[in-house]
Amino acid sequence: MYAVIVCFRCGQLLLAKTYQKTRRCPYCETRLILSKTRKVATAETAREASTLIRTLKQKKRMEPPDFKR
Numbered sequence: 001m002y003a004v005i006v007c008f009r010c011g012q013l014l015l016a017k018t019y020q021k022t023r024r025c026p027y028c029e030t031r032l033i034l035s036k037t038r039k040v041a042t043a044e045t046a047r048e049a050s051t052l053i054r055t056l057k058q059k060k061r062m063e064p065p066d067f068k069r
């Protein structure tokens with residue numbers, strides 16, 4: 001089983017196998033402990049999981065822009 005997790009440091013979505021205990025974020029190189037990391041979705045196959053990530057990323061892009069800039 002696969003899980004879509006959120007890196008607590010950079011906020012990127014990444015794919016992890018649920019049996020893994022840790023996962024290194026490919027974006028910011030942080031080592032994430034899976035039991036302490038927020039899971040946003042789970043999937044049976046890697047293919048399904050990557051589709052989920054793509055969908056979630058699109059959803060994120062549609063959120064209102066950040067006006068702090």
Ligand SMILES: [Zn+2]
Nearest residue numbers: 007010025028
């Ligand atoms: Zn990260």
